[in-house]
Structures are given as C-alpha cells and as structure tokens.
Amino acid sequence: MGKAERTKQMIIEKASIILNKKGVEGTTVDSVLEASQVARGCLYNYFDNKDALCYEAVDYLLKKNDDQVISVVSREQTAKSKIYAYLKFNKDPLDTFIEGGCPILNLAAEADDNNPVIKEKLKANMLAAQKYFTVILKEGIRSGEFSKRLQADEFAYKMFASIQGGILISRVIGNVQPMQAIIKSIKAELKTFETE
Numbered sequence: 001m002g003k004a005e006r007t008k009q010m011i012i013e014k015a016s017i018i019l020n021k022k023g024v025e026g027t028t029v030d031s032v033l034e035a036s037q038v039a040r041g042c043l044y045n046y047f048d049n050k051d052a053l054c055y056e057a058v059d060y061l062l063k064k065n066d067d068q069v070i071s072v073v074s075r076e077q078t079a080k081s082k083i084y085a086y087l088k089f090n091k092d093p094l095d096t097f098i099e100g101g102c103p104i105l106n107l108a109a110e111a112d113d114n115n116p117v118i119k120e121k122l123k124a125n126m127l128a129a130q131k132y133f134t135v136i137l138k139e140g141i142r143s144g145e146f147s148k149r150l151q152a153d154e155f156a157y158k159m160f161a162s163i164q165g166g167i168l169i170s171r172v173i174g175n176v177q178p179m180q181a182i183i184k185s186i187k188a189e190l191k192t193f194e195t196e
Contacts, residue, residue, distance in 0.1 A: 007038065007046070010036060010057075011036045011038060011043060011047075012056050012057055014032060014035040014036040015032045015035070015036070015053055015056075015057040015062050016057040016058075016064075016103075017035070017100065017105075018032060019057045019058070019097060020029050020061055020099065020100035020101070020103050020106050020107075020190060021099070021100035022034075023107070023110045023181050024054050024110060024111070024114070024115060024118065025110070025114075027050070027054060027057075028050075028121075029053075030059070033047065034182060038176050051117075054118070055117055056119050058103070058118050058122075059082065059121065061107075062103060062104070062121065063067060063103070063120075064098060064103075064126045065098060065103055066125070066128075066129075068077045068089075068097060069086065069089060070132075072085050072086070072088075072089045073085050073089075073136070078140070078143075079136050079139050079140025079143065080140060080145055080146075080190070083133070083136060083137070083159070084187070086133070087163070087183045087186060088189065089184070090163050090166070090167065090179065091176070091183060092168040092179070093167040093168060093176065093179055094138065094168065094171065094174065096173075100170055102114065102164070104122060104126065104164065105164055105167050105168055105171075107122060114161070123163060126135065126160070129160055130153070130156050130157055130161070133160060134153045137155055137156060138148060138152045144195055145193075146190075147182035147195055148195045149191045149193060155190070156187075157194075159186055162182050162185075162186060163186075165180065165182070166178055166179035169180065171178065
C-alpha cells in the first residue's frame with residue numbers, strides 16, 4: 001500500500017469511528033478533518049463528497065465486523081461450537097471491539113428511511129449473515145449434530161434478529177443482562193435439536 005492509499009485508508013478509519021458513534025447526520029467533514037488531521041483539499045482528493053466518504057466508511061465497518069465474526073467462528077470445528085462462538089462473541093454489547101458498538105445496529109435505523117445506499121449495504125450484509133449461519137446449521141444437520149427437525153434458515157434468522165435486539169436493549173439500558181438471557185434462550189432452543 002502506497003502513501004496515498006495509506007492516507008485514504010486512515011481517513012476512512014477515522015471517519016468510521018465518528019460515523020459509528022454519531023451516524024451519517026452527525027458525521028461532518030470538519031469532524032473527519034479534525035480526527036484525521038488532514039487538509040480539506042486532501043480529503044476531497046480521495047472523496048467527491050461526504051456521502052462518498054460515508055459509503056466507504058460503512059463498507060469498512062461492515063467488513064471489519066464480518067471479518068472478526070468469521071475469524072472467531074471459523075476457529076471452531078463443529079456446527080454447535082461455531083454457533084456458540086458467535087453467541088460468545090456477542091455476550092457483552094457494552095464492550096465491543098469496534099468503537100461505538102455494532103455498526104449494523106448503529107446504522108440500520110438511520111438508514112432505513114433516509115439513506116437508500118446505506119440501507120442496501122446493510123440489507124446485503126444482513127442477508128449474507130443469515131446465509132452464513134444457515135450454512136453452518138445445515139452442516140450440523142448433515143453431520144448428525146442436529147436433527148432434521150431444525151429449520152436452519154428460520155433458526156438463523158431468529159438467532160441473528162435476537163442478537164441484534166439484545167445489542168440494542170443492552171446498550172440502551174446499559175446492562176448486559178438482556179443479552180445474557182437471549183443467549184441462554186438461543187442455546188436452550190438449539191439444544192432441543194441436538195441428536196443423542
């Protein structure tokens with residue numbers, strides 16, 4: 001990566017922190033300039049406008065989140081241990097590896113009605129996550145870990161939606177207890193599909 005690419009990447013990384021904490025509306029060019037310590041002309045050399053910068057920052061945040069989830073999950077050997085690894089990864093929404101919390105949650109509400117480009121990026125990300133977990137659960141059914149009664153796609157949707165809801169509730173009330181209860185419930189339900 002050359003100097004220009006490194007500078008652009010640094011601006012995206014600094015902007016992503018602001019975006020994840022303050023949303024698109026709260027992310028100003030001035031705040032990004034201050035955080036990245038570059039001149040306005042430098043920023044506009046890489047990005048046509050604020051929206052272009054925000055779109056790249058969204059891509060960066062979603063990829064960073066996905067890469068970490070995949071890294072944690074792929075270390076495991078069985079379908080059950082992969083699902084448990086994902087649940088463990090999300091056990092404390094108040095202490096996240098991305099500053100400001102889960103970017104999917106942070107961007108979704110704002111983008112829903114106000115930003116169709118970001119909404120499409122989030123939609124693609126959510127559908128990919130659902131597919132990823134469906135594949136893991138189907139592998140568990142094929143390997144005999146789980147009963148064929150398990151509807152992999154439905155369980156994957158429910159799990160993903162429950163975790164996102166747990167993140168929201170836990171962050172708003174400032175307590176991890178809701179997420180702990182959700183994880184316990186997901187594990188209990190998954191256990192009903194385990195083969196003996």
